[in-house]
Amino acid sequence: MIWLVIPVIVLVMMTIGAAIYAVVSKNLLYAVVSTGVVSLGLSLMFFILQAPDVALTEAAIGVALTTIIFIITIRNTTIKECCDEKKSKIESKKGELK
Amino acid sequence: METIFTYLGYFFVALGAIFLFLGALGIYRMPDLYTRVQAGTKASTLGAMSLILGVAFLEPDWWIKLLIMILFIAFSNPLSSHAIARGSYKHNLKPFSKEQVDAYEEVEESKEEQK
Amino acid sequence: MIKQFFVILILSIVGYFLVDAFFKVPFGEKRDNVGNYYIEKSPVDLKVSNSVTAIVVNYRGFDTLGEVTVLFLAATGLGSIMYRRKQKGEKEVRAKNPSSRIIQIGSQILFPMIILLGGYVFIHGHLSPGGGFQGGAIIATASLLMLISYRKFKVSHNAITWIESIAGVVFASLGFIGLVLGRTFLENFLPTGELNDLLSGGIIGIIYIAVGFKVASELTGVIDTVLLNNRPEAQKEN
Numbered sequence: 001m002i003w004l005v006i007p008v009i010v011l012v013m014m015t016i017g018a019a020i021y022a023v024v025s026k027n028l029l030y031a032v033v034s035t036g037v038v039s040l041g042l043s044l045m046f047f048i049l050q051a052p053d054v055a056l057t058e059a060a061i062g063v064a065l066t067t068i069i070f071i072i073t074i075r076n077t078t079i080k081e082c083c084d085e086k087k088s089k090i091e092s093k094k095g096e097l098k
Numbered sequence: 099m100e101t102i103f104t105y106l107g108y109f110f111v112a113l114g115a116i117f118l119f120l121g122a123l124g125i126y127r128m129p130d131l132y133t134r135v136q137a138g139t140k141a142s143t144l145g146a147m148s149l150i151l152g153v154a155f156l157e158p159d160w161w162i163k164l165l166i167m168i169l170f171i172a173f174s175n176p177l178s179s180h181a182i183a184r185g186s187y188k189h190n191l192k193p194f195s196k197e198q199v200d201a202y203e204e205v206e207e208s209k210e211e212q213k
Numbered sequence: 214m215i216k217q218f219f220v221i222l223i224l225s226i227v228g229y230f231l232v233d234a235f236f237k238v239p240f241g242e243k244r245d246n247v248g249n250y251y252i253e254k255s256p257v258d259l260k261v262s263n264s265v266t267a268i269v270v271n272y273r274g275f276d277t278l279g280e281v282t283v284l285f286l287a288a289t290g291l292g293s294i295m296y297r298r299k300q301k302g303e304k305e306v307r308a309k310n311p312s313s314r315i316i317q318i319g320s321q322i323l324f325p326m327i328i329l330l331g332g333y334v335f336i337h338g339h340l341s342p343g344g345g346f347q348g349g350a351i352i353a354t355a356s357l358l359m360l361i362s363y364r365k366f367k368v369s370h371n372a373i374t375w376i377e378s379i380a381g382v383v384f385a386s387l388g389f390i391g392l393v394l395g396r397t398f399l400e401n402f403l404p405t406g407e408l409n410d411l412l413s414g415g416i417i418g419i420i421y422i423a424v425g426f427k428v429a430s431e432l433t434g435v436i437d438t439v440l441l442n443n444r445p446e447a448q449k450e451n
Contacts, residue, residue, distance in 0.1 A: 052342035053265050053266075053343060053344065053347065055342075056334070056342060056343050056347040057346055057347050057350065060347055060354060065354060065432060065436070068357060068361075068436070069436065069439055072439050072440060073439070170323075173323055173326075174319075174323055176319075177315065177319040177320070180316065181312075181316055184316075
């Protein structure tokens with residue numbers, strides 16, 4: 001029975017690591033993909049904790065739909081999270097001109 | 099109650115596990131994206147299919163659902179890897195090999211010439 | 214300086230109470246009287262084997278109606294924000310590059326299979342894990358697959374609106390019929406049938422099918438709106 005804990009621990013570490021990476025990463029595409037990984041880990045955890053209904057929802061919405069909608073949005077805007085304020089202002093002006 | 103089907107089921111499950119392990123090893127060891135996609139897809143498709151086949155031998159009542167699952171994996175897994183490989187080709191990702199043989203480009207060019 | 218001091222003070226007070234409350238939560242104790250009631254009663258009263266569905270649709274059916282309304286409002290709000298009038302001669306472009314032939318044919322094969330899975334999930338919502346929300350999301354991913362692999366695949370917004378409206382009307386009118394025939398809103402007035410039977414649970418199956426259609430059409434509309442309003446030329450300059 002103790003062996004069942006080990007995959008759960010690995011799963012939790014993976015989820016937390018992906019969440020931290022999603023916050024830290026400067027490239028928004030990587031951040032979105034790692035939020036997808038967070039959703040995948042959550043869905044597996046829900047399944048292990050005997051909530052298959054929630055796991056199905058999380059798998060369909062969190063992994064597929066949200067990730068795809070974010071990726072489409074990134075494709076329409078910028079891929080880099082801009083840390084320089086001046087640069088971001090210039091870029092937003094460029095966006096307005098279009 | 100151990101019949102021949104039980105042993106066949108265990109055999110296929112073990113085979114699937116071995117193939118999945120080889121696929122993971124391939125993803126870890128291969129040098130660039132194309133070979134990784136190839137290793138991951140081929141090995142994991144075969145592994146998952148034989149694993150489900152083993153489950154179908156172990157639980158004969160579920161065989162029709164498991165057959166649909168095998169079909170789904172057989173369709174979806176190569177498709178997604180094809181999409182990944184094609185997308186990275188379109189983004190000019192160079193392969194690891196120094197001998198630059200680009201068969202896909204030749205095919206595309208011949209298509210355009212035909213048009 | 215004083216401001217920072219107050220911030221630290223308030224944070225430490227809030228943190229103290231949070232930690233205090235956290236350690237007062239009993240772990241590993243059995244406090245599931247309501248849960249036990251639902252688990253024991255749902256197979257007997259409603260003849261529903263998936264007690265989660267019994268809670269979501271029957272015991273807490275009104276909350277589900279509110280949830281569906283929230284989803285509808287979200288989809289409507291997104292549509293009104295993303296609405297852009299088409300300029301003259303502008304083509305409706307959803308995907309920038311056309312997909313290869315392999316992906317198109319493969320997604321043609323996969324599309325009915327995913328639809329089948331979604332329909333199975335919400336039709337069997339009272340027997341197996343799953344339900345209207347899950348099945349609807351799965352169907353929406355199927356239409357997403359077709360939308361991003363085919364450039365010419367179009368979703369009829371008229372049909373989406375009609376399906377969504379009819380599904381919402383079915384849900385609400387079932388509630389009012391329950392109010393008329395029984396005592397409360399969304400009371401189960403249909404015969405409940407046998408346990409583990411497809412035609413069991415009374416109105417639960419019908420409501421979940423309606424919710425499935427509603428969620429599927431809403432999410433498909435959301436995806437189509439987001440995909441339709443993309444501007445591939447914006448990416449080139451970045």
